[in-house]
Amino acid sequence: MEKVVAHILNSWVKRDGSFRSRKLHLGWDNVPMHRWGQSQMFRSLAFYLSEAKKGEKLRREMPKENGVEKSEVLTTSSLPISYS
Numbered sequence: 001m002e003k004v005v006a007h008i009l010n011s012w013v014k015r016d017g018s019f020r021s022r023k024l025h026l027g028w029d030n031v032p033m034h035r036w037g038q039s040q041m042f043r044s045l046a047f048y049l050s051e052a053k054k055g056e057k058l059r060r061e062m063p064k065e066n067g068v069e070k071s072e073v074l075t076t077s078s079l080p081i082s083y084s
Contacts, residue, residue: 005048008041 012020014030019041022029 001048005045008045012041 014020020028020030
């Protein structure tokens with residue numbers, strides 16, 4: 001997921017902050033419009049950023065035990081699973 005986000009931010013965002021709408025055979029369509037497809041991309045990137053910041057905040061707030069952060073120890077296999 002991080003590779004995709006990095007590619008989008010490096011290749012599809014112009015210097016003025018707007019998104020390119022499509023890649024052509026000989027370059028880019030750089031018409032500065034906000035289209036429906038760009039709305040979905042903007043919302044997805046905003047949601048990704050929001051969740052990434054929440055995760056960082058939680059990691060900073062978690063106390064350490066024996067020099068190891070609890071978030072490093074917690075895995076999905078250690079979570080209770082219900083098959084009801």
